[in-house]
Amino acid sequence: MLRLQSVSYHPAAAARAILDRVDLDLAPQKLTLAIGPSGSGKSTLLEILSGLASPTSGQVMWRDQSLFPESLQQLAGLVFQFPERHFCGATVLEELRLGHPEIQSEQLHSALHEVGLGHLSLNASPYQLSGGQQRRLALAVQLIRQPSILLLDEPTAGLDWSMRRQLAALLARLKQHWTLLVVTHDPSDLLDVADYCCNLQEGSLRFTGDRP
Numbered sequence: 133m134l135r136l137q138s139v140s141y142h143p144a145a146a147a148r149a150i151l152d153r154v155d156l157d158l159a160p161q162k163l164t165l166a167i168g169p170s171g172s173g174k175s176t177l178l179e180i181l182s183g184l185a186s187p188t189s190g191q192v193m194w195r196d197q198s199l200f201p202e203s204l205q206q207l208a209g210l211v212f213q214f215p216e217r218h219f220c221g222a223t224v225l226e227e228l229r230l231g232h233p234e235i236q237s238e239q240l241h242s243a244l245h246e247v248g249l250g251h252l253s254l255n256a257s258p259y260q261l262s263g264g265q266q267r268r269l270a271l272a273v274q275l276i277r278q279p280s281i282l283l284l285d286e287p288t289a290g291l292d293w294s295m296r297r298q299l300a301a302l303l304a305r306l307k308q309h310w311t312l313l314v315v316t317h318d319p320s321d322l323l324d325v326a327d328y329c330c331n332l333q334e335g336s337l338r339f340t341g342d343r344p
């Protein structure tokens with residue numbers, strides 16, 4: 133269980149706190165959906181959880197131990213919004229291997245298989261893939277690192293109806309093994325796969341219904 137305890141984020145440049153005393157528990161093998169409008173702090177929340185930003189106050193706990201951002205970087209895998217814009221490998225193989233030159237081809241294939249891309253040629257260019265395949269590849273890139281927690285920023289943005297449905301089905305499968313947190317302003321395709329839902333408004337997080 134990863135737990136945020138009264139986490140606030142208020143950089144000096146910001147007039148108000150971007151995250152305001154956020155309490156959040158992420159339960160294993162569950163998908164938590166955080167819904168909020170543009171500017172509510174969704175991406176900032178993921179930056180804190182992935183160790184890219186440090187809380188101004190409050191704690192991030194993992195199994196009752198307080199964590200520093202460096203440990204969170206190991207623990208969490210963050211898939212950015214429009215991850216395909218950050219591809220830098222010339223081939224699928226290069227994209228998967230970036231930062232992990234030692235990786236075994238067995239692990240590559242298992243990550244691709246996990247996201248439904250088992251049939252893909254490792255020599256294909258990431259840019260030739262469909263939008264839905266690119267999102268899956270970005271997920272596979274994170275799965276290779278074997279994070280404990282997967283964080284996804286607006287994973288369905290810019291996908292057509294059928295690709296959004298496919299992505300929701302993939303997330304339903306992935307949550308059997310991973311802890312997932314998805315943030316979005318448009319939850320419609322993801323409500324069915326969510327175990328817990330919360331709303332983020334101007335940096336304040338409130339669970340709707342059950343909480344872990």
Ligand SMILES: Nc1ncnc2c1ncn2[C@@H]1O[C@H](COP(=O)(O)OP(=O)(O)OP(=O)(O)O)[C@@H](O)[C@H]1O
Nearest residue numbers: 143145146150169170171172173174175176177317
């Ligand atoms: N380092 C920073 N310094 C000052 N303000 C910041 C900083 N980072 C983010 N903000 C502000 O914090 C607020 C929340 O930003 P954030 O990107 O987390 O929102 P979001 O919910 O992801 O929005 P969107 O749906 O548009 O992606 C915004 O008003 C943004 O301008």
Ligand SMILES: [Mg+2]
Nearest residue numbers: 174175176285
């Ligand atoms: Mg954002």
